[in-house]
Amino acid sequence: MFAERVKGLKGSAIREMFKLLAQPDMISFAGGAPAPELFPGELLGEISNKILKENAKVALQYGITEGYAPLRDYTRGRMEKAGNIHGHDDLIITSGGQQALDLTFKTLLNEGDTVVLESPSFIGGMNSLRSYNVHLHGIEMQEDGMDIDALEAYVKTQKIKLVYTIATFQNPSGITMSAEKRKKLLSLADKYDFYILEDNPYGELRYKGEDVPTIKSFDTLGRVIYAGSYSKTISPGLRLGWVIARQDIMEKIVICKQVSDVHTTVLPQMMAAEFFEVYDFDTHIEKAKVLYRERGDEMCTAIDEYFPKACTHTVPEGGIFLWCTLPEGYDSDALLKEAVAQKVAFVAGSTCMPVPEEGARYMRLNYSLTAPDKIREGIQRLGEVIRNAK
């Protein structure tokens, strides 16, 4: 009865778990959302009121598929500054970053194509890929991003269509790919004729260390599709993202968007455009960086203090996640059940792996949603759960 593509699909374990996590006293590191105390609710309230009073005929009517022109222009300007737009490129607004991924996959992938991705990777990206019935090949992560030698060895013998990468402050690992590896990835794309989807929802949130140029900024040949998002910098509820692609690819992406939801909700697009007009976006982002640096650092410190010494973890320079490796013999799925009973939660590694069985020793920990004292308390609890599990 169902299409083949959906037969094997399961709901996101993370989102299912959210329902359990609503209990009071729960300290959850399982989320992936920005800190709500950063939301500019007052200002956006005034902005939305003004738009609907003065311009309802635009805000409430059908909009164009490519996006509300002033928001599109602002976003394009910002991306040009970052070197992410080349002569062959176009940019459209999408309904969140997730839609940018899904439309790219819909445009490029046939059933049975091979897609390479980081192992671990983002659950929403993986599930979208699974819905196109493609073969997923995971490449192990190193401290400076995916193992490029392993990728090269693979593409030498195996035709691939696309590499999906979250190169900066990766979800779930917090790892950033080095500039050297970014250039190497692009040269492989050229040599072995594949495309790259650079998913960059966290790139603006660097709170320490040096910026690394995007893969897209090196993309003179039009091999990189770039997905951006305002979810982590303004609001995920507004569902505003964008995609940059070579014009011939964009033409197909636009048609896929047209049949998918006609256009992105107009009012949030107008609100964001006006927000950028009356408020300095970089000042707003600075506030987020201060908050996330404090929380990220606190989590690293607390893990070093409370987890068994044999546990290791990444030390992100931005973003909202870190990745913890448990000693040999642990099973993070079982650990999660015990942790939730002890009122602390994380995302089990199995959820994040192209091959779930390879995730037993890993935990994704989010630090954007929890105040520092609660981070400490939660990590202490989790440390006890880990010790007791052995």
Added chain:
Amino acid sequence: MFAERVKGLKGSAIREMFKLLAQPDMISFAGGAPAPELFPGELLGEISNKILKENAKVALQYGITEGYAPLRDYTRGRMEKAGNIHGHDDLIITSGGQQALDLTFKTLLNEGDTVVLESPSFIGGMNSLRSYNVHLHGIEMQEDGMDIDALEAYVKTQKIKLVYTIATFQNPSGITMSAEKRKKLLSLADKYDFYILEDNPYGELRYKGEDVPTIKSFDTLGRVIYAGSYSKTISPGLRLGWVIARQDIMEKIVICKQVSDVHTTVLPQMMAAEFFEVYDFDTHIEKAKVLYRERGDEMCTAIDEYFPKACTHTVPEGGIFLWCTLPEGYDSDALLKEAVAQKVAFVAGSTCMPVPEEGARYMRLNYSLTAPDKIREGIQRLGEVIRNAK
């Protein structure tokens, strides 16, 4: 380079044409949008301001895939009253009615499946279907809906997966399927094991005649998926629709929505829920009916007065479109070019047909966006274009 599914896809001719139609003095019957003078901009402005001031942590944060609970509950209540929810059904909020169609197709259809639809049908539905590489079989329309005998003859020899129908005030024809045909369609679905997608964005807009029960209201066996929309009754820009389906089908639809856009923008969902709380929705719909009856009647009268007698047209009892048949030998694509030069526009039949070549004698005329005096003037112009084309 591209996926097979997008190779043959072309942008919506209607949306492309919108760009030409922005000229002043143009009288366009080509649109498909509700009258903007009906938009409750003032009230929604106040509502959005209140929500963002008091509840930004919900409005701006990630929401759940199934939709904002109060809007989902309200919609479910309204659908229960209409008999559209059976024990086996569930309802979720979608990003406009278009997403409800697209998710249903994604959930049910494999490449090569056969889908039956009305000929003519809705361009957005057809283009979504085309993106799944299915075989489209059009069934001719009669005064009381699709030719059910022709459908029966077809399904006797050909396995089909789905019938896609806009049974009430159809886009583009304005025709409503009789209750008798609805029941027959459902009995065929049962006998020949196919599903029905009932797309009902205009059903609330009956301005004359007797209500006909939805196909979904007869659906004791769970064969009907029902797509609803607030686009024509509140605002298309807010992108709010819904889908009702049997729970096992809904489970897959929800997963497809999760990978498509995670969830529908939260703020518009909260705005609609609050709007229904503080304002009587039926009173609002009554205003639309009064406006559309006046405009629809005026268009019928003007056509009878100004078009050559050999032209015929449907006489809708609701909705926003009527369908005009030109005498033998006309080509509505060529006619459209001449009409636009004379500052009047419509949608050519070819755009609306599963087999475009069969559309030469037809025009879709929209009356929701134009004041009565302008409708008269535009129809007079178009009448002259038709006479001069012979």
